[in-house]
Amino acid sequence: MDSHSPSSVIIVGAGVSGISAAKVLAENGIHDLLILEASDRIGGRIRKETFGGVSVELGAGWIAGVGGKESNPVWELAAKSGLRTFFSDYSNARYNIYDRSGKIFPSGIATDSYQKAVDSAIQNLRNQEAESGGDHSSTSKVTEPPSTPIELAIDFILHDFEMAEVEPISTFTEFGEREYLVADERGYEYLLYKMAEDFLHTSEGRILDNRLKLNQVVRGIQQSRSGVRVVTEDGRFYEANYVVLSVSIGVLQSDFISFNPPLPRWKSEAITKCEVMVYTKIFLQFPYKFWPGCPEKEFFIYAHDRRGYYTFWQVRLKCFSILCLFCFSPGNHLLLFSWSNKETLKFKRFLFADYLFEQSSDLPLYDQHMESAYPGSNILVVTLTNGESKRVEAQPDTDTLREAMVVLRDMFGPDIPDAIDILVPRWWNNRFQRGSYSNYPIISNPQVFYNIKAPVGRIFFTGEHTSERFNGYVHGAYLAGIETSRAVLEEMRKERETEDGSQTQLPEPLLALTESLTMSQSDMVSNLHKCDIPTQLYLSGKRGITEAIL
Numbered sequence: 001m002d003s004h005s006p007s008s009v010i011i012v013g014a015g016v017s018g019i020s021a022a023k024v025l026a027e028n029g030i031h032d033l034l035i036l037e038a039s040d041r042i043g044g045r046i047r048k049e050t051f052g053g054v055s056v057e058l059g060a061g062w063i064a065g066v067g068g069k070e071s072n073p074v075w076e077l078a079a080k081s082g083l084r085t086f087f088s089d090y091s092n093a094r095y096n097i098y099d100r101s102g103k104i105f106p107s108g109i110a111t112d113s114y115q116k117a118v119d120s121a122i123q124n125l126r127n128q129e130a131e132s133g134g135d136h137s138s139t140s141k142v143t144e145p146p147s148t149p150i151e152l153a154i155d156f157i158l159h160d161f162e163m164a165e166v167e168p169i170s171t172f173t174e175f176g177e178r179e180y181l182v183a184d185e186r187g188y189e190y191l192l193y194k195m196a197e198d199f200l201h202t203s204e205g206r207i208l209d210n211r212l213k214l215n216q217v218v219r220g221i222q223q224s225r226s227g228v229r230v231v232t233e234d235g236r237f238y239e240a241n242y243v244v245l246s247v248s249i250g251v252l253q254s255d256f257i258s259f260n261p262p263l264p265r266w267k268s269e270a271i272t273k274c275e276v277m278v279y280t281k282i283f284l285q286f287p288y289k290f291w292p293g294c295p296e297k298e299f300f301i302y303a304h305d306r307r308g309y310y311t312f313w314q315v316r317l318k319c320f321s322i323l324c325l326f327c328f329s330p331g332n333h334l335l336l337f338s339w340s341n342k343e344t345l346k347f348k349r350f351l352f353a354d355y356l357f358e359q360s361s362d363l364p365l366y367d368q369h370m371e372s373a374y375p376g377s378n379i380l381v382v383t384l385t386n387g388e389s390k391r392v393e394a395q396p397d398t399d400t401l402r403e404a405m406v407v408l409r410d411m412f413g414p415d416i417p418d419a420i421d422i423l424v425p426r427w428w429n430n431r432f433q434r435g436s437y438s439n440y441p442i443i444s445n446p447q448v449f450y451n452i453k454a455p456v457g458r459i460f461f462t463g464e465h466t467s468e469r470f471n472g473y474v475h476g477a478y479l480a481g482i483e484t485s486r487a488v489l490e491e492m493r494k495e496r497e498t499e500d501g502s503q504t505q506l507p508e509p510l511l512a513l514t515e516s517l518t519m520s521q522s523d524m525v526s527n528l529h530k531c532d533i534p535t536q537l538y539l540s541g542k543r544g545i546t547e548a549i550l
């Protein structure tokens, strides 16, 4: 085993939460930190690739929540970094729904199917609410599942592109209603490099600081009363006083990292309860454009008898200006439920029916400023989710290409050209991701969230899934990193105080004790808001890890 001198804090993961956590620590005088990143790059779920001659964002694409009273910190970073962004203007969005023979559904049928899906979603929510309140009788009604291809397509868009969020939706109430697409050749990830520049040595856009260690796959975290030892796949180990663990909820669920002592039951059970969404944008490049394109149509829907089967298609001709209408659930809010009055559920913000099922082609679909965003790249994007994402990830790209071409020929006829290239991101099969983002059930016990976020001894948890108000978003991850670092700094301060008054040495808090940890609901909520992490969860000890558990 190779070893390194101990650090104050090790941050596992160099996504946005890991980098923001490290930055706050450095700004507060913690310079002996170490960032261990499994992959060969920083950014995590913010990731660009060059495809068809342009930069495409495989992960996060939008800055959501802009233009409100409070400023979105990620928007501020983007402005400071000069990141190229475009306003996503949904005001004139239109698109068609095709059946398998290429016919466009009349708007009346589509609207009826939409209404049915909305009614059923509302009823399901009412049922869930009634059940969670212990009422199994009065409001509970069985809803009819979608059955026809068009119903399945709309149901897919309703539920898989959007997870219903409970109002108030913090991102939009706190930061504003607008969303901006990042369309910068340097990628969204450029923001992370700009952040890193503030505390790591960089040169010509590259991080040259040995406190960032790439290709360091963490497989074990061992802690004792006095420190933490982090063991990597290549047999190295690193020691520190604290660990900030920023890996995704999917990685935590996969048991890829072992803990010694094992995580207490309250923690591991909570981790299993958070759902993980898989969301896959597949990019296809063609020799020329054959689809109805800008400005008439920027996206189209395919209704198949298999739910979610290559349903949602987007044109990436000049930009993604409107595709985000359905693209990403936390950031796009076509179907957000208003929940403020428990008697009345209504869809908020976007009236689906106003946008959908439009057969006319005389309205501009995108901001004219976007014309110059990219030269015509003849790229189509089809979005798959969950089961379909996993299926496609497991097969060779040539099979996916073949399936996609059959679907496109169903819609546009046999004479369209073959795609010349395909890019299939694999968020699920990537052992450092295991999914795209966390999805807390609309009605869930807040204790689950609290337990996912709470530290265990010297191990602090961060990442988008630990952001109470903004989970699933880039700004959620960014703010979580800051909040977690502050909690670590506070713990360090307490530890210093304890060392100074060593007579009042704290007894070692028992990890086992945390097994039975429960808090009252009111304590829990106030702790969530204040980020006041309960002190009994901490181990106090001296710097160094002489007592590390091996």
Ligand SMILES: Cc1cc2nc3c(=O)[nH]c(=O)nc-3n(C[C@H](O)[C@H](O)[C@H](O)COP(=O)(O)OP(=O)(O)OC[C@H]3O[C@@H](n4cnc5c(N)ncnc54)[C@H](O)[C@@H]3O)c2cc1C
Pocket: 012, 013, 014, 015, 016, 017, 018, 036, 037, 038, 039, 042, 043, 044, 045, 046, 058, 059, 060, 061, 062, 063, 064, 216, 217, 218, 219, 246, 247, 248, 251, 256, 257, 279, 280, 281, 328, 331, 427, 431, 432, 433, 435, 436, 437, 462, 463, 464, 465, 471, 472, 473, 474, 475, 476, 477
């Ligand atoms: C397809 C897709 C679309 C999205 N669209 C949007 C959007 O439009 N707008 C928006 O705001 N958000 C969007 N998101 C969500 C956003 O990308 C995430 O919320 C955010 O980037 C998560 O950051 P993080 O730091 O919490 O986690 P991550 O970015 O996952 O960072 C964790 C890091 O830990 C590393 N790691 C994992 N395991 C180990 C290990 N064992 N050892 C060492 N390192 C490890 C990983 O490699 C990774 O770099 C999208 C996500 C996806 C996947």
